[in-house]
Amino acid sequence: xxxxxxxxxxxxxxxxxxxxxxxxxxxxxxxxxxxxxxxxxxxxxxxxxxxxxxxxxxxxxxxxxxxxxxxxxxxxxxxxxxxxxxxxxxxxxxxxxxxxxxxxxxxxxxxxxx
Amino acid sequence: xxxxxxxxxxxxxxxxxxxxxxxxxxxxxxxxxxxxxxxxxxxxxxxxxxxxxxxxxxxxxxxxxxxxxxxxxxxxxxxxxxxxxxxxxxxxxxxxxxxxxxxxxxxxxxxxxxxx
Numbered sequence: 764x765x766x767x768x769x770x771x772x773x774x775x776x777x778x779x780x781x782x783x784x785x786x787x788x789x790x791x792x793x794x795x796x797x798x799x800x801x802x803x804x805x806x807x808x809x810x811x812x813x814x815x816x817x818x819x820x821x822x823x824x825x826x827x828x829x830x831x832x833x834x835x836x837x838x839x840x841x842x843x844x845x846x847x848x849x850x851x852x853x854x855x856x857x858x859x860x861x862x863x864x865x866x867x868x869x870x871x872x873x874x875x876x877x
Numbered sequence: 878x879x880x881x882x883x884x885x886x887x888x889x890x891x892x893x894x895x896x897x898x899x900x901x902x903x904x905x906x907x908x909x910x911x912x913x914x915x916x917x918x919x920x921x922x923x924x925x926x927x928x929x930x931x932x933x934x935x936x937x938x939x940x941x942x943x944x945x946x947x948x949x950x951x952x953x954x955x956x957x958x959x960x961x962x963x964x965x966x967x968x969x970x971x972x973x974x975x976x977x978x979x980x981x982x983x984x985x986x987x988x989x990x991x992x993x
Contacts, residue, residue, distance in 0.1 A: 796981050796982070805967050805969075805984035806967070853982075864922060865910075865922065
């Protein structure tokens with residue numbers, strides 16, 4: 764089945780640094796979603812992307828839908844302590860048969876040193 | 878607008894028992910999906926319901942079942958619990974089925990199930 768390779772698995776950065784993470788796949792996706800999950804809570808939607816090449820910002824967060832439709836990246840600028848958490852990418856694909864499914868990456872755990 | 882509400886937040890059960898988890902979607906959302914989250918396997922799709930019908934199903938054994946009511950609220954049931962069923966069970970709702978354009982999933986805070 765479809766798989767998403769999310770990298771890096773973890774990041775340890777200093778407060779104020781910029782962060783970049785990405786998801787890649789051998790499959791083509793028609794939607795990319797980025798979520799953040801804090802401990803003890805469910806994932807919260809950050810950014811949704813629906814068109815190849817689309818670049819969307821949400822405050823200090825920017826995400827892009829890759830031109831090949833097989834990848835997406837998320838950037839966080841000027842990180843702050845509340846950015847700590849696990850970030851997930853999710854891709855939605857239309858298989859030849861059956862319903863579309865949402866596939867999740869394994870997550871990027873972000874840790875920030877003050 | 879209230880978010881996705883899941884009850885209970887925590888559950889402790891013993892092997893062999895069964896459990897029912899509840900999910901109330903965001904008002905106006907008609908689709909409810911269930912996911913299992915574990916440290917080793919990440920987020921694994923269980924099933925999706927829309928208009929009281931199961932529209933999509935993941936690769937879980939028949940011990941995992943669900944249903945959706947006419948008010949879009951959903952329940953998930955796990956019978957004959959096993960130790961490996963210990964996980965965070967997340968419910969997510971969306972306006973339409975997940976293959977609809979511009980209908981992303983919004984998650985609840987989950988039910989933490991521990992099987993001893």
